[in-house]
Amino acid sequence: xxxxxxxxxxxxxxxxxxxxxxxxxxxxxxxxxxxxxxxxxxxxxxxxxxxxxxxxxxxxxxxxxxxxxxxxxxxxxxxxxxxxxxxxxxxxxxxxxxxxxxxxxxxxxxxxxxxxxxxxxxxxxxxxxxxxxxxxxxxxxxxxxxxxxxxxxxxxxxxxxxxxxxxxxxxxxxxxxxxxxxxxxxxxxxxxxxxxxxxxxxxxxxxxxxxxxxxxxxxxxxxxxxxxxxxxxxxxxxxxxxxxxxxxxxxxxxxxxxxxxxxxxxxxxxxxxxxxxxxxxxxxxx
Numbered sequence: 701x702x703x704x705x706x707x708x709x710x711x712x713x714x715x716x717x718x719x720x721x722x723x724x725x726x727x728x729x730x731x732x733x734x735x736x737x738x739x740x741x742x743x744x745x746x747x748x749x750x751x752x753x754x755x756x757x758x759x760x761x762x763x764x765x766x767x768x769x770x771x772x773x774x775x776x777x778x779x780x781x782x783x784x785x786x787x788x789x790x791x792x793x794x795x796x797x798x799x800x801x802x803x804x805x806x807x808x809x810x811x812x813x814x815x816x817x818x819x820x821x822x823x824x825x826x827x828x829x830x831x832x833x834x835x836x837x838x839x840x841x842x843x844x845x846x847x848x849x850x851x852x853x854x855x856x857x858x859x860x861x862x863x864x865x866x867x868x869x870x871x872x873x874x875x876x877x878x879x880x881x882x883x884x885x886x887x888x889x890x891x892x893x894x895x896x897x898x899x900x901x902x903x904x905x906x907x908x909x910x911x912x913x914x915x916x917x918x919x920x921x922x923x924x925x926x927x928x929x930x931x932x933x934x935x936x937x938x939x940x941x942x943x944x945x946x947x948x949x950x951x952x953x954x955x956x957x958x959x960x961x962x963x964x965x966x967x968x969x970x971x972x973x974x975x976x977x978x979x980x981x982x983x984x985x986x
Contacts, residue, residue: 701861701986702732703907707746708978710871710913710927710949711772721956723980725749726772727949729868729909733841733861740764741857741868746980747776754782763838766794767870768854769805777806778815788824795853796830803828831855846902848872849895850926856902864986865905867942871949872899872911873926904940907986909978912947915962930962934970948978 707725714724726744738759762782782788794802810819836843841861848854848870856869875895877888913927930947937945963977
């Protein structure tokens with residue numbers, strides 16, 4: 701499989717000279733399987749450049765998987781040129797919501813109050829599939845889903861092809877005891893431990909791409925915001941070894957200089973892991 705990063709930033713796009721190296725576009729990852737099928741994970745602002753590239757390559761059948769519908773993971777879709785090309789087929793998959801379908805959420809983003817072109821005016825054939833925890837088959841490629849821990853319903857994805865696997869978590873925070881009630885702590889802590897172990901097992905892969913927006917020192921200030929610390933993700937990769945670990949969803953306040961320093965620091969203290977930070981245009985063969 702070929703994995704390419706088109707957007708690696710979390711929360712909001714951050715263009716400028718201080719983010720040009722790692723990249724300022726919000727989340728978008730392309731996976732091309734061994735049989736030429738194209739799978740896209742999230743539609744942050746990085747999907748604009750990806751769409752131009754797909755048009756040059758004349759890729760007309762696309763599976764777009766949304767981890768969750770917070771704005772930084774869907775805001776690039778109105779600028780996705782593949783959706784404007786007659787004859788293209790775009791299959792959009794994403795988590796089921798209690799009050800709105802995935803189609804309704806994507807339609808709302810292109811309401812006339814926010815954008816001049818409606819979803820109904822797009823020329824490509826677009827369909828939707830609301831997902832729960834399940835396994836999907838695309839020829840010889842399997843995509844498995846697992847719920848993430850985030851302030852909106854979200855999914856992690858595991859892509860398996862020819863015995864190789866890639867996991868992309870989207871936004872994911874470790875489970876923790878939100879009640880902090882002595883009467884229920886024992887039961888809640890057991891549930892939390894089971895949930896975290898379930899996630900660790902899901903993450904075992906040839907390539908793990910995991911949300912790591914914060915450092916361990918920063919995380920306590922942002923607990924409940926739905927993101928992991930870098931150190932926590934490294935522990936996941938160590939507990940159920942992965943062949944390669946890529947930390948992503950970089951905080952918008954983090955400059956290239958700061959990211960490079962953190963990356964070097966983490967590599968130095970866990971040399972046993974093949975670890976790096978995501979960068980726009982980075983390409984990995986799995």
